[in-house]
Amino acid sequence: MEHFSIIQALCRSAMADPSPAVRKQVERLRDALAKGGEDKQASSLAGILATSQRATEVAPSRIERSKAQFAGETLGPNTPVPVDRETAAALAEIIFPAQIQGRPPLFNPIVTQAVATIVDEWAHFEALSELEIAPAKTCLIYGAPGTGKTRLAQWMAHKLDLPVVLVRLDGLVSSFLGTTARNIGNLFTFANRYRCVLLLDEFDAIAKVRDDPQEVGEIKRVVNALLQNLDSRRDVGFTIGITNHPKLLDPAVWRRFEVQLEIPRPDFAMRKAIATQFMPPIEAPDSHLQLIAWFTEGATGAEIESLVRTYKKAMAVRTTERLDLLNTLRQFATLNAARVQSERRALLFSEPSRLFRAMRDDAELGFSMTDIAEITGKDKSTVSRQLGKAVKAEEES
Template sequence: MGELSGIKADLAQVVRLALAEQTEDVRMFAARLVRKYRGSEPDLAEQVDLFLRTKPRSAGAPLRKAAAPALPQQPLPVDDESRLSLLKVFKDPPHREAPLLSAALDESLGQLIQERKQSARLAAQGLTPTRSAIFVGPPGVGKTLTARWLASQLEVPLYVLDLTAVMSSLLGKSGSNLRAALDFAKRSPCVLLLDEIDAIAKRRSDDADVGELKRLVTVILQEVDEWPATGVLVAATNHPELIDPALWRRFDLVVEFKMPDISAVKDATSRFLGPDYALFGRWIDVLSFLFHGQSFSDIEREIHRLRRAVALGTASDADLIEDFIRTRILSLDRQGRIDVAVLLAQQTRLSQHSISDITGVSRDTIRKYTADNRIVTPRIKRKREA
């Protein structure tokens, strides 16, 4: 391979594009061939030109059975049976707020964005920018959100492939549905997110039709390799252990999302409080302490619940926080309870009596720990990360 030249090389390229069902690319390549061979092989050029004219774009692409025609206003691909749209579209402005990301994540995504923005510089060195990435991590830590933000930064739409829709379509058809969606996404600059790809892997283990599911994995495998440099293919999963090792290796970049550490929890708490920070700000350290160990989306849900109660005037912020602490304190060990009690003593105007009542820590103990005005933050970190 790699030794072909002239007409042979061009023929091989046509076959490659045709097999990949990249109909638009076949057309463009054929048009180039017409120009290239007009002088040296006029008969060939004329014949190819004729094919191009007799099969105009709008007549539907013969190579592509399931996909939409390649018009500027191409309709989104849908499953033939259910008519469910297989792709969800998000178009966000670039000033969209960035997700809370660890320094390591920020760096690797930052590089990805720079590569895409300066792809011409890379091309000058014979390099292509990162074309594919896999986001791994527990639920609710921002994988889907980050894919959306990434697209907004690159100023391209985000297409999310609904794998449940693909999988729920008649099993024998999910391959062509998947292909239709992937082909659609390949035709214009975009970020394509294959969200929760473990859906395929899971079905694989408990479904009779293993052959079909294997084929789906194969379809994806091919795409990761052949993804055009105009787009980014992102896959996300909560279950890396279910991912086929063969699939894993093909991604240019592996991005690992982790549960937030205490400082990220604090940032998240402030962010999710929004304008109610003025009200709840004095509880920020206690809240962060109690939220540590939870995902961003759990923290967000809990804070929104508090904010809704305040908005409706159901309870005062102090009562809400007190209730919240009471429920959370049950799952802490003794040291954790003491830490909360000390925080409350140092940072709020609650009496030692109330603190003792809320946390179950005796007033003696609270006094002992607060007497020398110890700073509690370093201990919090150590304890909770153990």
């Protein structure tokens, strides 16, 4: 098979942390090669599959040893969760590892490496213990809405093979005096009893600055109760806090978290990777993925996923052979005006000559006339005339 060395490298990378679907496709490729008489190449893929299987069989034993360091009972599907005494509403949701997507969220290499370090610390608990140090047990994840913070926290729990006790802190707030602090205490008592990852979402709902003149004495008592319970859990289990508004947090809250991880908005390369991840089963041309990444400057992963859904819908209902990508982008920009950077939106609805010029001259995009023609459905001579028109207009201005 031509370029098999590249295919082999891709398979090896994919099998480093494979989903069942990825493993199945590599097995299909192995079988197809064997059937076609490519025995050497089929054997190579069989070796990659076997190595991955052995790693999968070994990894849980390390995780099991790390899980043993979490004191407490095992959470089960029928374990009752604490409830608010006045409303009887559940104070938490239990999410088990099997319910969490095993595929890691996409971040830039620096964030990805930092997250891997946190997980690896628990996988190598014994080695750290020999040095009389412990893995990080508290982590605050912050960033703009839609950047994948909650998904990241759940994926970390999945890697540790521990259930998540998911708490949205705004749901703990009660109008009854003293009830909110009691809810917090009951919740932490529950989490400390079981082996789990305690995930405190919407963390800023309670952990606000205690000196805020707009807040009454009750919320200050609530923050104090939260701080005390965080301290009591420090040596019990793994706790993750999530917030979209880090500036609202009390400085004392920050000090309770060993890891303070900011999730940035994705850059061009990551936006393209995110669009690629959400695109299947559609196989979009690379130029389309690049334009989607360019168009979503400043967007979050959730917003890119929304645009990809619009693209896939357009592909499903198109009545012509060619998808008009620019019209699809304009449709998205019209229906999601607040989610699109104003500069990109203005270019999209500008004269074709101006848009084509931007597509050609942008350092990240750098489209050729052939690329622009393919995306717009124009011939290269038309694209060339439009580009010339843009240059002339610029000179005249």
